Amino acid sequence: MWRRRKSPATGVPAQPTTLRMAVVLSSLQQYTDLMITFPSIMILSRLLTPAQIGVYSVAVTFVNLVHMLRDFGTSEYIVQADRLDTGKPQTAFTITWIVAWALAALLFLTSPLIAAFFREPDLTDVLRILSITYLLLPIGSTTSSMLVRELQFGIRYKINTTQLLVQNGLTIVLAWYGFGYFSPAWGAVAGMLTTVAGCLYWGRHHRIRGIGLKHWREVGNFGLKKTLGSVMSRLGDSAPDFVIGRMIGFTAVGMFSRGFGLVRLFRDNVSAAVGTVAYSALAQRHRDGGIAGDLYLRSITFITGLGWPFLGFSSLMAFPIIRIFFGDQWDMAVPILRLLAIQVAISLIVMHYQDLLTAIGRVGTATLWVTVWQIATVVTLVIAASAGLVAIAAALIPTTAILVVLVAIGLARESGVGAAAYARALMPSAWLAVATLVPAAVSRWCYPPSAEALWGPILCAGACALAGAIVGGMATRHPLWLEMTLVYRRRRGHDGERVSSSR
Template sequence: MAFSTAQQYTGFLITLPSIMILSRLLTPSEVGVYSVSITFVNIVHMLRDMGTSEYLVQLKEVDNDSARSAFTINLIIAWILALTLFFISPWLATFFNEAGIEPVLKILSLTFLVLPIGSIINAMLVREMQFGLRYKINVTQLLVQNGLTIALAWYGFSYYSPAWGAVAGMTATALGCLYWASEYRIRGLSLKQWRAVTDFGVKKTFETVSKQLGAAAPDFVIGRMLGMAQVGLFSRGQGLPRMFRQNIVGAIGAVSYSAYARHYREGGDPAELYLHKITLVTGLAWAFLGFASLFAYPIMMIFFGNQWVEAVPILRFMAVFAAISMSIVQYETLLTAIGRPGMAAIVTVIRQGLVIACLVAAATVSINVVAMALVPTAFVSLVVTLAFLSVYTTITPGRYLRAIKPSACIAVCALVPAAAMRWIYPPGPEAIWGPCFAGGLLWLAGYMLGMRYFDHPLWQEIKPVLAKLQPQRQRASTQG
């Protein structure tokens, strides 16, 4: 858990400054072109993986035939998809009426050539819980990818900058896996276990593609109906909530699948682990995203600059959407770990179907209505998911409510004083730093007091750190 947490926090510290710099180097239209392109590529990546990573993690025993079969299937599919993506890129550019999509997709298709190497080795590292090795590999990838992207954007390479950065980052991942994790490298090709791999993979791929389609739907729908500049604005508006989910909350969820699968293999109840994770996730997400919604204007101005002012209402609504969505995060991981990938796929299809229907209807009005409409959609999705979990796991509505109650309490403690400060000292063009700083101080004080008073599980994680710091303060005071 320590290395997983370090990886996510390090990723946040690398990614956030990079996005802040790129937001001042690229226009909303340029960001929109890359956003639509990478979103499509991410969906294709789901097809490429074919569930092979999860297949290796959940197996009780991994023999050479299973590992080689997973790698071989991954390699074949990846190279076929690379060629497919390369040749259909002109058609996609025509569909979105944006010529820049074609060269960006052709560049990004190169990532599929090296992806299988890193993908399978990473799966083995997750299975063996070798998160220290993953930390080194992933941090190297982030440094290479973001460094090259910024350098190219600085010299005016427009939307080509993040595309070449992605290729460089994927290459760094593959080389890092071969260098630091060579003992987990798959040696040889085989298709002996192709039936077992594909049987699991088809169900898992259906679920992951459905999930990715839901995540991709805003970019596709907005890009087709409203244009690339609007995609860029939406991308920045949801950027902070998305980054929070990937780099901060991900620290808690990164080890989940391997932990659930191991607990299930040993005859335990992974639902208990899942509910504990939900308590930790909501303890972080609700308070943070609530603050982001309250102070959307100064946050957007400070982090991304004046050219993104139209994204302020989008951030306000998307922060609330993300907070609700994270209230039942990674349900599919739990269902897959207990051997129900098909059920995970059904839940995901229902959830993403709701999102897509909402987007198509709202995009006929405006981009702000799109963001607003996603909030009630997230709540309905939460109720649907909880209903399925109550049938196929030991999670009941009562157990779930008890798990999130401590997080609701500390969110209230943090957000009420911050909201009061916003009312007393409202942010505006002439008041950006002051209200945000004052509200942030009150938010932090309320958050820490709430964690301690309600004895939130997050406080149990913090107490050992504070206990270690106390003797250091005492020694420093004595020496002074």
């Protein structure tokens, strides 16, 4: 039976983290992920060849696609359910366990067919190694969803950080000793083992105990719709690896993956700092009878306030970024990074729209829009692939712009988030981006980067961008600036209290 976490000292159930503290902890988690993951990518880029990274990228793409099926939407069900009666958590855990183990067997048995399709025999062993993670997954996913529901991001921080350290550390060691694309595969298995151990230790009071299928109809109805949307979303994310790997080659997959790497790090880590909390908070706001749309728009202001300056700077300084972090063997990734940064910046306008729709009970609509988005993405990739990697990255920009407009119209109908409210939410971020990027662009024009001059231009442009961001934040009173100011004032207040008490 599921039980809430108790305080070690008193045995009283712990209180949920406040929303502001949840965002702080989630942000800390994502920035910690960046500090661990990005240096690991830099090291692996020098230990593995583009072809080796391409093989692993295709393998992990298949695993991530299957990953969307592994819990049949039970994690999201646990977070958004109005009440968790006795039997519902057990039903969710049982369904997760059945599906995950079945998928592990399916991936293991079909891996030779997948390898034959891509004409890469070693892909078989990589996929079979990664299938082990599904045998371990049910404990980690259900415990994590219980922690998210109660905004217990402190426990999640300890579990996820330990997992990342183990996974990336083992991957680098194995790559150093010449294991090639098997290195990240075994690293993923070690990471999953660490997650399970962390859930059993730190999250033991949130672990679901027992099995059952009492509420299988309710869980299954939600899960079917959510899983379809998740699969379509993952298909769209994975489509570049599939299409490029089949039509161009694994070296091209590695090059595209590295060009998309920095952008993906932002999307999957920094924006997730808001997104991870947003879904739980939106669902809670809706359960309490509040207006979830207002909270969603505030999250968009935060995401674009972070994303537009960062992605704009990445596009401006793509050449020194690729050279410094990955080396000259990845120069072909420079125009890819430049274009994909623009594409993702546009997509941030409706970031996490499916979370809003799911939180207010419109999971079917969320699935429909995700499906439309990903089909359009796949069609664009297939059409542009014959013209090369740069053409693919360029073609995604107008496609994404059209899809953003369509989704915004759909959100207005379903949640009442109108165009005027959207414009008000985006305007502070737009001015902040202008204030940040104009000085950086002037610096780049006056002091352009080259193969002989990398650090000087990027540091100069970075300093100009930082100065512009500070001025822009103050001038626009962007919510990000106000939050940082509030944290600073509180910190000074606490320091002052400690000084007074010491006297």
